Amino acid sequence: MSASTVSASAPETKPLTVVGGGLVGSLLALYLAQQGHTVDVYERRPDPRRSGNVEGRSINLALSDRGWRALRGVGIEEAVREVAIPLYRRVMHDQRGQLTMQPYGHDGQAIYSVSRAGLNQRLLDLVDREPRVKVLFDQQCRRVDLRNRTLEMFDGAAETSHVIPYQHLFGTDGAYSSVRAAMQKTDRFNYSQHYLNYGYKELTIAAGDAGSWAIEKNTLHIWPRGQYMMIALPNLDGSFNCTLFFPYEGPYSFATLQTPEQVRRFFEEVFSDAVPLMPELEQEFFENPTSSLVTVRCYPWSVTDEVLLLGDASHAIVPFYGQGMNAGFEDCTILQQLMESHGSDWLAIFQEFQQQRKPNADAMADLAVYNFEEMRDRVADPRFLLQKKIESKISAQYPQHWLPLYSQVTFSHLPYAEAWANGQAQERIMQRVMPRIQSEADYDLPEVQALIAQELAQRQ
């Protein structure tokens, strides 16, 4: 059988090409190899396991059900779970250090704090054990020549450029994707990059004595302050990575905090219980960069059977729902399903992938911005927390008919667009129910019970 008559389900004879060996790129390589393909992965940075600054600035990510399912699909769920910390709830810190809390789900449901660098290294270790995958580091993609199907690569170690042909190219090179940049120059490519007027700054809560956690461990901590907020996620060593989300301009903003004294005074005023746990506050504040928050949308995600974008390259979102990595990992799950159906008919796979996935990526982008408002503002409102408690009760009473939006996004595999539509419909019902509610006990009032039953009946 010649190469040109190879059956649709046989693996490719030439290697597939993946540009970007981050989280999504390395997981994708494992999925492609699982289908029998050989894969070359080109990564811009040096091998993170060999370079001196193994960790760099440590960023934490929240792994949830969609991510776990994708890891399970290539048999690496357990290996990752070993280094993940479950977070069962949000704890809100008010200006005086008073705490309130909100569980994420029920029955031990949790999101998991993992180190981005640690997870990436673990994925690369797993890729190394897969003989069909080759990862080439220090390879910066300078130019993609669509139609001629070549890449111009700059080898950072040798400081030389070389041209590489490809047959099928997967762009997993992130929010500032160079593969996408080439597609942006083709006709009728819709594209947008939109920045929030907020930046973020990484800070640290130090480990307690003997590697203990100075604040509650299995928790996502939030200091909601209306127009800005700080959050903290735990590390295995007892420390917490904190992130301040803060306006670039305005009365309380990066523009107004210019000296160590201003930073300390501000933090002592608004994050009073955290400051004593942040010994390097001022130093970190001025040494760590202020990073921006972008949403990227584009379409199409593919060029014929030649190129497909996945992960942040096609749908970078802001981090407030903890779904950026999970959405990218879910891309791999969906792609795998389509490879099972269509074998090596890449045109069909790429077309179906983008058609199926684009509305969900758009919904997730909207959800991520929406959750920023919830985290920085609404979680500080007792009425909002009461509404969440009432919703839990509805969900417990009508488990077939009501799953809170957060659970649909985080603890289900429902397409994001459906989750978002359901969530908005449920919110409209809550707006009609809550005027009758002054306390949790009011949930059992006959009129409230009747109203909820009626609303749910109308929804059917």
Next chain:
Amino acid sequence: MSASTVSASAPETKPLTVVGGGLVGSLLALYLAQQGHTVDVYERRPDPRRSGNVEGRSINLALSDRGWRALRGVGIEEAVREVAIPLYRRVMHDQRGQLTMQPYGHDGQAIYSVSRAGLNQRLLDLVDREPRVKVLFDQQCRRVDLRNRTLEMFDGAAETSHVIPYQHLFGTDGAYSSVRAAMQKTDRFNYSQHYLNYGYKELTIAAGDAGSWAIEKNTLHIWPRGQYMMIALPNLDGSFNCTLFFPYEGPYSFATLQTPEQVRRFFEEVFSDAVPLMPELEQEFFENPTSSLVTVRCYPWSVTDEVLLLGDASHAIVPFYGQGMNAGFEDCTILQQLMESHGSDWLAIFQEFQQQRKPNADAMADLAVYNFEEMRDRVADPRFLLQKKIESKISAQYPQHWLPLYSQVTFSHLPYAEAWANGQAQERIMQRVMPRIQSEADYDLPEVQALIAQELAQRQ
């Protein structure tokens, strides 16, 4: 007086740099020169007056009041008016060749059909007479190095690249601006390019005997067909440039017209009165490109006092309101006002320019898409035409309180955003008035008169 202490109102000692010598770039150069500055204009294409294909494919544009004002500001209104054809009304052609019409304004108000190539050449001739401006052709901007303030230019004639320093750079290089491309890579640059699912094809209605016009000359002709349309604008030689706006995909689309027979059959069915006037229909249909329709939005439009985008480079719009060039020319008017106020304080000029102009560019982009629906669909509806007649009557009776949206956009200098807001408010009133109206005469009914008086009183 040293360069560093030069007064804010003195002209720059070094030339200003303009990338893009199209319509907006050449007009801008005249405005900058008028302020006493010297200007270097770099244009990607060869000099259109010297290259063989002087005309190329001829595209017509509609000049209206905002454009005329900008031309007047540098004293070239009359020179352009000599080659412009006034269009006093729309004439709609239905499927059987029946005509209806709609005046654009009153008292001889008109938009003016001009040839893009002819206008560009006339502007370049005027620039040549201005000793402060130098235009360099065949200079392709390959790279803009922001912060270092240099351009990498490729000289098409010499086939060499060279690096040019600049002090202040004006990007007037159109919808696919290379200056904007450099800005897109800077942090927090918001950007979107969005394509309609429609393309367009240029076609020709031939001149009649002895250079006469085969259909009414001082008219914009429309063949509205619901989901698509053709339009025609007159040329000085008796021909008309036609443009078919047509879906890329679907039952009636570029995808389904694949052979000369299919094209002829389709045109004979839906544009029956035009086909006999289009002797080269099939040839043009397959030789002329299918062009796409993009809206570009971005922000900021400037980098410190270093770069400013104008015209399509910052706000490319679809052509359906005939305002793309007019909006770009109005940019020059606004910039001129700011140069009068701020002299050579480019930071202040650029900041104010973008803040003042961005909401208007956004409104114009929305208006352009809105007018596509009106032209291809609503103008074929007798109720819509009746509404327009009633609106004219309201405007005649209450000239201080009611100017139709089209007139606000086309025959006034009201900021586009205000025009759009006024137009939407007026449309809401019309939605309440029209149920009482069956014919033009109903306008004089006491209840209609009372309703309109009441609506206008509430608007105050």
